[in-house]
Amino acid sequence: MSARRRPGPYPLVLLLVLTLCTVYTACAGGPALENRDAVTVPPGDSHELTIGSAGFTESELLAQMYAALLGAAGYRTDIVTVGNRELYEPALEAGQLDVVAEYAATFADWLNAKKNGPRAAPVAAPDLGTTMTALRRLAAPRGLTVLAPGRAVDRNAFAVSAEYAAEHRLRTLSDLGRAGLPVRLAAGDECVRRPFCAPGLKKTYGIAVTAIDPKGVGTTPAKQAVQDGQDQMVLTTGTDATLDRFGLVLLADDKKLQNADYVVPVVNRARAGSARAAAALNRLNAVLTTADLADLDEQVDSWRRLPADVARTYLKSKGLLTKKGR
16 A cells, blocks of 8 residues: 555564565465364464554554554554565464554455465455455464454555646546556556456456566655656555645546455454454544545655654544553
8 A cells, every 4th residue: 555665663573574484384375274174273362462564654554553552452562564465464374473454355365366376266345244254264264363344445546647647538447458558567566466456457457567667555766657757657545645746646447446445453363363452453443434544644655754653643633542552
C-alpha cells in the first residue's frame, strides 16, 4: 500500500528473521501443515510480541497502532520492517513475527496460491463473509489466526500522469488496454507474480506490461518515475493522498480486478492467539475508517510527520489509549 519506505527500527531482529527464513526450509516454503485436519496448538499469550510492518506508510501506521494498543494492554512490543509478503508471512508462521496487519482479499488469494499453485482459481470475492471464510480456512492450518475485520478498506490502485491520461484519452484501465500502449509499471518486484498486479492487468484488461520497475508500492521514487516519464504507470493504493502533488491521476478499475480489501490483524496463534491480544487489537475496528486511513497516510506522506506520532495521536483522539499505554 502507499508510500515511503524506511529502515526497520530493529535491524538485528530483522536480520534474524531473514536468516531463519533462509536457513530453514519450513520458513521459506511455509510449514507443511496444509494436510492437517485441525490446528492442535493452543492459543498462546506471549508477554513480548513482535509486530511486522511491510515498509510502506499505511503498514507502518497500522503496526504502530497495533503496538500502542498491545502496549496499553500490558504487552512489551517491538516493530520490525520486512519488505514484502513473501518474507513476512513465513516469518509469521515461524513465530519470528507475531502480529501483522493484512488485507483480507489479497491475503486470502495469496495463501491460496501458496497452497494450490499460482494458477489456482481465486477464493476472494467482493462479499466480505465469503472472503473471510476462505481466508480463515487457509490460514488456520498454518498456525495463523485471522481476527475480525474492521471498517477500513484499501485496495491496489493504478495511476498515470495527468498529461499521459489526457494525451491518450484514458479514464479507465480498460481504456489503457484498448490503447495497446506498452506500459512500464513502477511497483514492488513481487508485482510480477501477484494475480491482482501485472498478471491481472494483462488477463483482465489486456494491458501490455513490458517491465516492472521495482521502486515499491506507492513510494515517492515510484511516483516520480511516472511523473518524469521514465515509467507509464505506478501501483499505489486507494488511500494514497499524494497523487496530486506528483501530477498523477487514478485509472478506474472498471472491471473490478481488485476486491475490497478490509484491514484485518493476523496473528501467530501459538504466541498471540489469546482473547486478551484479540481484544486489544479489535478496539481499532470500531473506529478506524477508510477516510481515516487516507488522512493518516497523508499526514505522514505530505506533512512529513512520523508514523509513530501520527498513530499515537489518532488513538488518543479516539480514546483508545489509557494512561498506561502512553
